Every structure is written in C-alpha cells, then in structure tokens.
Amino acid sequence: MLSQCSGRVVHNSVSNIGRTGIFALDSTGLDITGNDLQDIGSNGIQVWTSEPRPDGTSVSGNRIARVRFDHGGTGQNGNGIVVFRAGNVIVSHNQVSDCGYSAIRNNSASNCQIVSNFVSRLAETAIYVEFAFEGAVVADNIVETAASGISITNFDEGGRLAVCANNIVRRITGGGSNPDKRGIAIAAEADTAITGNAIEEAAHCGIQMGWGRYARNLMVSGNLIRACPTAILASVTQGAGSMSITGNMIAQAGKAIVGMDHSTVMTEDLVSGKAAVPGHLTISGNAVS
Numbered sequence: 001m002l003s004q005c006s007g008r009v010v011h012n013s014v015s016n017i018g019r020t021g022i023f024a025l026d027s028t029g030l031d032i033t034g035n036d037l038q039d040i041g042s043n044g045i046q047v048w049t050s051e052p053r054p055d056g057t058s059v060s061g062n063r064i065a066r067v068r069f070d071h072g073g074t075g076q077n078g079n080g081i082v083v084f085r086a087g088n089v090i091v092s093h094n095q096v097s098d099c100g101y102s103a104i105r106n107n108s109a110s111n112c113q114i115v116s117n118f119v120s121r122l123a124e125t126a127i128y129v130e131f132a133f134e135g136a137v138v139a140d141n142i143v144e145t146a147a148s149g150i151s152i153t154n155f156d157e158g159g160r161l162a163v164c165a166n167n168i169v170r171r172i173t174g175g176g177s178n179p180d181k182r183g184i185a186i187a188a189e190a191d192t193a194i195t196g197n198a199i200e201e202a203a204h205c206g207i208q209m210g211w212g213r214y215a216r217n218l219m220v221s222g223n224l225i226r227a228c229p230t231a232i233l234a235s236v237t238q239g240a241g242s243m244s245i246t247g248n249m250i251a252q253a254g255k256a257i258v259g260m261d262h263s264t265v266m267t268e269d270l271v272s273g274k275a276a277v278p279g280h281l282t283i284s285g286n287a288v289s
Contacts, residue, residue: 001023001025002022002023002024002025002027002030003025003026004025004026004027004028005024005027005028005030006027006028006029006030007029007030007031008030008031008032008033009022009024009030009031009032009033009035010031010032010033010034010035011033011034011035012035012036013035013036014035014036014037014038014040015036015037015038015039015040016038016039017037017039017040017041018041018070019040019041019042019043019070019071020040020041020042020043020044020046021035021037021040021043021044021045021064022035022037022044022045022046023045023046023048024045024046024047024048024057025048025049025050026048026049026050026055027047027049027055027056027057027086029056029057030056030057030058031057031058031060032045032047032057032058032059032060032062033058033059033060033061033062034060034061034062035062035063036062036063037062037063037064037065037067038064038065038066039065039066040064040066040067040068041067041068041070041071041077042067042068042069042070042071042076042077042078043067043077043078043079043080043082044062044064044067044079044080044081044096044099045059045062045064045080045081045082046081046082046084047059047081047082047083047084047086047089048082048083048084048085048086049084049085049086049087050085051085052085052087052108052109052110052132053085053086053087054087054088054111055086055087055088055089055109056087056088056089057086057089057090058089058090058092059081059083059089059090059091059092059094060090060091060092060093060094061092061093061094062081062094062095063094063095063096064080064081064094064095064096064097064099064103065096065097065098066097066098066099067079067080067098067099067100068100069100069101069177074178075101075102075105075124075128077100077101078099078100078101078102078123078124078177079099079101079102079103079104079105080094080096080099080102080103080104080119081094081096081103081104081105082105082107083104083105083106083107083109083112084107084108084109085107085108085109086109087109087110087111087112088110088111088112089106089109089112089113090112090113090115091104091106091112091113091114091115091117092113092114092115092116092117093115093116093117094117094118094119095117095118095119096117096118096119096120096122097119097120097121097122098120098121098122099121099122099123100123100124100177101122101123101124101125101177102122102124102125102126102127102128103117103119103120103122103126103127103143103146104117104119104126104127104128105127105128105130106128106129106130106133106136107128107130107131107133108130108131108132108133108157109133110133110134110135110136111134111135111136112129112133112135112136112137113136113137113139114127114129114136114137114138114139114141115137115138115139115140115141116139116140116141117141117142118141118142118144119141119142119143119144119146120143120144120145120146121144121145121146122143122145122146122147122176123146123147123176123177124146124147124148124176124177124178124181125146125147125148125149125150125151125181126143126146126148126149126150126169127141127143127149127150127151128151128153129150129151129152129153129159129162130151130152130153130154130157130159131154131157131158131159132154132157132158132159133154133158133159133160134158134159134160134161135161135162136152136161136162136163137162137163137165138150138152138162138163138164138165138167139163139164139165139166139167140165140166140167141167141168142167142168143167143168143169143170143172143185144168144170144171145170145171145173146171146172146173146176147172147173147174147175147176147177147178147181147183148172148174148176148181148182148183148184148187149169149172149184149185149186149199149202150164150167150169150185150186150187151184151186151187151188152164152187152188152189152192153187153188153189153211154189155189155190155214155215155216156214159189159190160189160190160191160192160216161190161191161192162188162191162192162193163192163193163195164186164188164192164193164194164195164197165193165194165195165196165197166195166196166197167186167197167198168197168198168199169185169186169197169198169199169200169202170185170198170199170200170201170202171200171201172184172185172201172202172203172204173203174203174204182203182204182205183202183203183204183205184202184204184205184207184208185197185199185202185205185206185207185225185228186199186206186207186208187207187208187209187211188208188209188210188218189210189211189214189215189216189218190210190214190215190216190217190218190241191216191217191218192217192218192219193219193221194207194209194218194219194220194221194223195219195220195221195222195223196222196223197223197224198223198224199223199224199225199226199228200225200226200227200228201226201227201228202228203228203229204228204229204230205228205229205230205231205232205233206223206225206228206230206231206232206250206253207220207223207225207231207232207233208232208233209232209233209234209235209243209245210234210235210237210240210241210243211235211262212235212237212239212240212261212262213235213237213238213239213240214235214240215234215235215237215240215241215243216240216241216242217241217242217243218241218242218243218244219243219244219246220232220243220244220245220246220248221244221245221246221247221248222247222248223248223249224248224249224251225248225249225250225251225253226250226251226252226253227251227252227253228253228254229253229254229255230253230254230255230256230258231248231250231253231255231256231257232245232248232250232256232257232258233257233258233259233260234257234258234259234260234270234281235259235260235261235262236259236260236261236266236267236278236280236281237260237261237262240280241280242280242281242282243280243281243282244281244282245257245281245282245283245284245286246282246283246284246285246286247284247285247286248286248287249286249287250286250287250288250289251288251289252289253288255269256269256270256271256272256286256288257269257270257271257283257286258270259275259278259281270283271283271286271288
C-alpha cells in the first residue's frame with residue numbers, strides 16, 4: 001500500500017494475496033514496473049486518487065495472472081489493473097491473464113493511455129473504459145479469449161472522447177462472470193474513433209456503435225472484421241447522434257451492418273440495398289465478402 005508516493009515499485013514478486021497486490025493512492029509521480037503478480041483475491045494493481053485529478057502513474061511491463069473476485073461486486077473486483085479517478089495514467093506493455101472480470105479497467109479517469117498490452121482469458125470485458133472519463137487512448141493491444149473485448153461506455157455519466165485503434169481482438173465468447181454479457185469485440189458510445197482494428201470470432205458482433213440514444217459522433221473506419229454473426233451494429237434509436245461507417249473490410253459475417261434499438265433489430269442489412277439508410281448514418285466504401 002502506497003499513499004502520496006513518488007518513486008518506483010519494480011521487480012517484485014507478489015503472490016497468494018487475499019485482496020490487492022499493489023495499491024497506489026494519490027501518487028505524486030510513481031512507476032509500477034516489471035512486477036510479477038499471481039493468485040490475487042480481488043485486484044492486482046490499483047491506481048486510485050481520492051478525487052478526480054491528474055496522477056501520472058506509469059504501470060508498465062508487469063505480469064499479472066489469476067485474479068479472482070472473492071469480495072464480489074459487478075466489476076469493482078476481479079481485475080488485473082484498475083485505474084480509478086487518477087488522470088494522465090499510462091498502462092502499457094503488461095501481460096494480464098485469467099481474471100474474474102477485466103484485465104484493465106479505467107473508471108472515471110481522464111487522459112488515460114492503455115497501449116501495447118497482451119491480455120487473455122478474461123471472464124468479463126477485457127479492457128473497460130467507463131463512467132466519467134474524458135479522453136482515452138486504447139491502442140495496439142492484443143485481446144484473446146474474453147467474454148467481451150473492449151468497451152468505451154457510460155456517455156450517460158459523461159464518458160466521452162476516445163481513440164480505439166490498431167488492436168487485435170479475437171475469440172470473444174459472451175457469458176463468463178456476467179451471464180448476460182454478449183460477445184462484442186469493441187463497443188463505444190460517444191465521440192470516439194474506432195479505426196485500424198482486426199477483429200475475429202466475436203459471438204455477437206464485431207463493433208457496436210452506441211446504445212439507445214447514448215450515441216454521438218462515432219467513426220468506424222478501416223477495420224477488418226471476420227467471422228462474426230453481425231459485423232457492425234449501429235444504434236438507430238430516436239435521439240442517437242451521427243455515425244460514420246466507411247472503408248471497413250467485412251468477411252464471413254452473417255450480416256454486415258444492422259440498425260438497432262437497444263437489443264432489437266430495426267433494419268435489414270444496410271449494405272444489401274434492401275433497406276433505407278437512416279439519416280444519421282453515413283455508410284460508404286465497405287468491402288463485404
């Protein structure tokens with residue numbers, strides 16, 4: 001447990017811990033680097049601040065495996081790395097596997113970078129950016145085998161403004177610790193660019209754009225989406241904002257692009273030529289095979 005600390009936490013082995021492996025609160029310039037954490041009861045590494053503010057901690061090059069959620073909840077526990085309210089944090093080049101919930105969870109923390117991590121075998125959403133964040137980059141990660149892939153959510157709580165780019169997301173199964181979790185590779189709600197990702201074998205869909213009226217300024221371009229029942233789901237609920245779906249490569253999908261009202265299908269495949277494209281959607285240049 002570190003409170004109001006700077007400096008480095010490096011090259012430690014932490015295992016068989018009842019609750020949290022490394023807990024950094026209100027840091028003042030901290031590096032958590034090159035540690036090995038295994039068999040943890042609730043969370044591997046926690047970076048928190050007492051109130052939302054810049055923190056600047058770097059969490060890099062750690063190996064985290066087998067994190068349970070012994071203390072229950074719906075995401076508070078069971079995570080490899082948790083960033084809560086702490087702004088300007090970098091989470092990079094970590095290897096995280098076999099967690100009861102998420103590998104990396106960013107909750108209400110702005111300007112967080114989640115880059116170049118390898119995460120696998122997650123029982124809920126692999127990488128979560130949620131609640132009252134403003135500004136996030138989720139890039140160059142590999143997500144393999146999880147109930148859900150990458151979620152950038154909670155526009156209703158002010159969560160907005162992100163880039164989700166150049167990730168590989170595959171073998172997304174649904175279910176897991178949350179039986180209602182659908183197998184969605186990448187989902188986003190507001191002011192987000194989703195570009196250059198490679199997605200394969202998501203049980204429900206490759207990319208979900210918005211949820212009901214919580215959808216604004218979403219751009220999906222230049223992604224490769226393979227072997228999904230539906231490649232892209234876009235909200236057509238009344239009040240949903242503008243979305244652009246351009247230049248994606250879609251292969252071996254049951255349907256390419258479909259309009260949704262929450263969980264209800266509202267349109268035919270929007271690249272089939274059989275359905276009118278809703279006015280808030282721009283769809284062009286997508287290759288479907």
